[in-house]
Amino acid sequence: MSNYKWSTPEQLRSLLCEVVSWDSISHTEGERRFPFKLQQKLLENDYFKEHPDYLSLHEADFGRHLVTALYKHPEATETVVLISHFDTVQTEEYGDLEGLAFHPELLTKELLKRKSDLNEEAQIDLESGEFLFGRGTMDMKMGLVLHMSTIEKAISEEWPINLVLVTVPDEEVNSSGMRAAVKVLVALRNQYKLSYKLFLNGEPSLTQKPGDENYYIYSGTIGKIMPAALFYGKETHVGEPLKGMTANYIASFMTQLMEWNPLFCESDRGESTPLPVSLQQKDLKLQYSTQTPYRAVALYNVFMMKRTAQDIMNLFEQVALEAANRCNESYKTICALAGIKPIGEVKVIRYQELLEYAKKKLNPEQVEKLLNDVFANGEWDEREKSLRAADELLIRCPELAPAMVLLFAPPYYPAVNSSENALIKESIQLVKNAALKDFGMEVQQIHYFNGLCDLSYVNYQDASDGWTTFEQNTPTWGSVYTIPFQEMSELQAPVLNVGPFGKDPHQITERVHVKSAFLETPKLIENLIKNLYAAKATL
Incomplete structure (x- = not known):
């Protein structure tokens, strides 16, 4: 394990805190700087120094860029796309703690001194020591960190499957980052003769009601x-x-x-x-x-x-x-x-x-x-x-x-659902079995992620051309706002969302569960992807 930089729970925690510290609030200079910092971080892996064409920045809008990192096995065509976003919402609600919003370790310690200011559930979680607080910890920089760890393992162990890490700006406002990424993914597919097998997002497992401690994975996203x-x-x-x-x-x-x-x-x-x-x-x-x-x-x-x-x-x-x-x-x-x-x-x-x-x-x-x-x-x-x-x-x-x-009026997020897909059914059962066996944890499936996510812009299916009504009745269509419906329909592979458990996105009490983030979810994602090529090898 000595060659791994982003593998152990301690390494993942350190990486998360570093990535969170690169403040990237939507439509700020921080959001524009973030992809360049991430590119330098990924270049710490010699693979991307040896294959510089596999690590790229692509223009979105307003000086913002999305990042793609490709791990290409020489004999593989089947490819998993790992999707995340790196922008966050604003931090004004932190008040005089705003300066610590992007420093999870310091913020968590400071909140302990002021725990009486928090709601009862947040106090309990804070005192347990099982959560790390901070803007972007759960929504969704931990998802990006998990994907960085996954691609590092794939490179080191030479997994016989391709991975494309794509992380985008602007998910929290108009998803212009993902809308730009759609054309990039089509171009990458054509350039490297990739066959997209799965679009795997890393948005967090969201509670369905106060006090909910269940862990969910999602086979679709609401529109x-x-x-x-x-x-x-x-x-x-x-x-x-x-x-x-x-x-x-x-x-x-x-x-x-x-x-x-x-x-x-x-x-x-x-x-x-x-x-x-x-x-x-x-x-x-x-x-x-x-x-x-x-x-x-x-x-x-x-x-x-x-x-x-x-x-x-x-x-x-x-x-x-x-x-x-x-x-x-x-x-x-x-x-x-x-x-x-x-x-x-x-x-x-x-x-x-x-x-x-x-x-x-x-x-x-x-x-x-x-x-x-x-x-x-x-x-x-x-x-x-x-x-x-x-x-x-x-x-x-x-x-x-x-x-x-x-x-x-923008934005428009089409709904996507892969619940009936055979690969998704198999993958969900695999995750459930592995979670129970390795961690004694029950995993529940939700068919539509209810927090909106960038999976809306892949696997588009609309036999009735229903989008034309949107084009005809959206005044800004084609000038200020567009959706690449044609390219979206070319990205035909099922979708799945597996991310860390956390609570209170967009609130001062935003937090990610330490064990889920740094131990359980990394293993579940690794097992999931390995099963994709292991199953093929046994045919």
Whole structure:
């Protein structure tokens, strides 16, 4: 074992603390520096000095890069892809301990002095000495560290199977790192004649409820999509309210029907998607005045299992038509009581319909300039740009108002599931048997990882071309935001997620279980991959 640097529990703990110390909060300079530090770390293994082409940085966006490290056995074609992300969420919640957020050993010791500030479960875990606290310890730099250890073992022991370690930025925001990695993985496959056998992610085992101590592995990942709406009424003075219609009034009917609507709930294999909620609702007035707000927007979070973007837009439109009908009926009643004529009826329009209408009314060149001006705004993120694009068009087509414009805003995570795949069934049983035999530990399978992960961008299957509805109704599509659907569909191999047990991602009490991270999960991953080629050798 003397040649191994990342193998023993002590070595893995040290490596994790080093990697966590390279702060890499999404959209910061630390995230941009991280892949270069990781590249230097991987170069400590002579294999990558001898094969420099196997270790590469690839551009994602905004000066960020993803890293790929290939272990290529001279006679193997079958390949396991090890997927992780290295960005983390922010650390403001640590307060005066923020300076220790990326130093797990120091933070854990300091939290012991302040344990009364933590919830009861976190206190118990802290006092047990069985957890290491810190931002990124569980989500998900331990997953990356496990993959570094795995590829080191494969190199040293010359495993007769290929491994591709790929670790990406931006998973916590838009997954632009993984979306860029898809094309890289297709290129690597073609360049080195690889045959992808398994996409193995290392996201942590998440608790299903407070106090949950079970260890889970995942044979798929839940999908997420964000239907959004622009509400456009008619402006008026507050002294003459019925001469107009506020956008907030229209929006209230839609949000009332979207929040917790069971129409969007899916169930599969005994698991269900969380109900939809609104993630944002606001009017677009930039300053206070006595003019009523006549433009407003809202974002809604919808999880998916088997549905496509087309399915969700159809359901969203169904809800919007009901909301518009209720709004119109309520408004007519108010106008009748006041003895005035209504200004009109709220209509429901898809973004693609608005876009075509605007191109005919104005001209395609003018519309393109309007949209490009929106997309060039450095103050707005992808979601704001999507909403503002619809707003710019409808401002110039007020004859369509009052109206709800339906669209999609980024990001979009397709659901992926490999529960029925024979290799996955065999692999899960192997992990369960090994965990019980070696550690006396029970492993449970979950069919959909419920924390969202980068596995959404591999093994894409959609016979109905349901993604075209997403392309047509996402204003930022093709300029600010894209998804490589074609390349994703080329990466046809089953998915599995095996990672360390931890608790409280994105909280001050984020922590990883020491034994799970440094002893149990490394062995489970090693057994899993060795079985892939051992089974073949016995045929």
